[in-house]
Amino acid sequence: MTSPLRTSYTLIPNQRYRRSYRHSSKFSNIQDTDSSSLSTLGNFKALPLEIFHMVLEYLPVKDISILSLLLKRCTLLLPTKERLKYIHKILSEISCFKLSGCMDPLHCSGLLCYGMFLQVKTIKILSCTLTSGWDELECHRVYNFLCEMSNLTRRMQTVVRSARKLELRIRIFCRNVLLNHWIHWGDSAFWLTRILKPWPMVNQARLLYIIFGPASTLDGHVVWHKMIDGPTDETSLKGLADAIKLLYDTEAKEWTADDVISLVDELAVVPREWLLENSARLLILCGNNICFTFMASKAVNGRAIELARLVVSLALVCEKDLYCMDWAVKMMQKVCKVFSTPGERNNFLQSVENAFAHITMDALQSVISGDHEEEDSSFLNLFHLVNAQANFHKEILYLTMSSNL
Template identity: 30%
Template sequence: KDNKSQTIPEALFWLNRILKPHSLQMRAKLLLITYGPLISVSPASTSIPYIGWWDLTDTFFINEGLEELGFALYMLYGQTKSPEDKSNVILLMEEIMKTPQNWLFENMASLLFFAGDDITYQYFYTKMSTENYSEVAQKLVYLTLIEHKLTKKTKIVYKMIEKLCSSSEHKHKLMNELPIAFCEAITDIDGAIELEDERDITELHEIIAAQSDLMKNSFLSNFDMSSQESKQSLTSNDSQTTPKEE
């Protein structure tokens, strides 16, 4: 444990030194080269792995490699102190997700999941501040799918949605877009299955299960809030109706 805690600051030091002189585009490429997914052509024992950045644009759910890349972004974001530095890391993450071209939503969501809640929330909040509610909803849908695939839960995404909807304006607009985004994602996956694409029927079951779990979390949360409000109301009424002792 002590060795690991000493290794992370050292790794951050060298990572910053390597990235600092370069442009945003080059930083994105360097991070992908260093931490991105390595793909082996079968049989793996006789082939040399290659960096799978093109695979991120057309292959669904690349998990291996994105965990390390996400952790690198998590470390970079965690060390930032000024809002400008935080924005720069978010811009770097955005650049990574369109290198060499725009990634599939599922792979974007995987990177966001592994990069951690803080940078992901700020990424979404920035998008919402510029009225990109549709894009946020799309990525939240796939983030829900990824969390459900990896953990069989959707609590992280639900809490993030709650946080993003802290203002009534954001809540109204995002809640309007989320059902549309879920419908579009389900339709896309169903269409890919019919075309005998890489997806199979389990993918369709997975996203429906993810949506159901997210709705369940929402229902339970609202039920708990209603129960608490009812208890408070009853307590208040009891205190008002209790006769005063003379």
């Protein structure tokens, strides 16, 4: 490239000139900068859009993100908002970089490229080096700009009202553009907080399920009945568990433990009440701290019967998924200490035994009266439940005997 690239925009000016140029009228309007900024692209300006699109298809995502070095030089002196407008103007010429632009968003890398590009570009907006970190005010400006350009807030408002056509696009946009590229959990927590916090808790839970819940392997659409119809696997719950851990982390400053536990409680009834085994599996994937806090909350609020059924479900999941059963016993032992009186603790332990008996009888009744097609799965569930009860009580005996010897 020759002379067109060697303009004043590509040179880093002396520090004493930067402030005066930044606030001069020359850069106060994006329309005034389009022609001069585009001129710095040199021969790239003449590249047809179709050819540019073909080039992007052959480049890895990380290589595409390097193109932000070029735009950084083109827009070095512009304020953050104007630089974002400039980026949007260029990228919006390619439909795959828009929230609803691509005809096949599930198999398109457009939004993934946009997310990588935006991450690198925005970091350079905020500082001259990649190690300087984020300024929170600037982060808010970036998110607000994205919401404005993509009409994200209105689309989210529509999707929480069961607009199935938008679910996949909201899911892909939030994950590929806003959430998936950050190295540090604190950065991801910031963007997820921006997505969820403006909404009431019930909508937060629904959005969380839309973005991280189980999706069809065929068309990518959210599978709403997955948690209701029967036991699910860890893969279907891992995304939700990781998101919950992200919000519970100490770097997510806008979330208290009560906020996160309330969100988990609300999530377990989206779209209707989950099978309790699936709730237990989610809590196990969320880790010890969240699981205990969730259970302790039920103990403190007098929900001992619900808590007892949850203990049985935790034991069942440990049996099915080959977790150590002593974990479930020790978790119950820890929760017992939350009860304020021996009477409350004894009532809880009695409720656990009653829950084992009732759930086992329900499983047996399902085997006896179930349809022929469901007979095998019902019997297998009963088999796991009986083994779970035996192994659970075996660990209690070990614990009791070892402490008495």
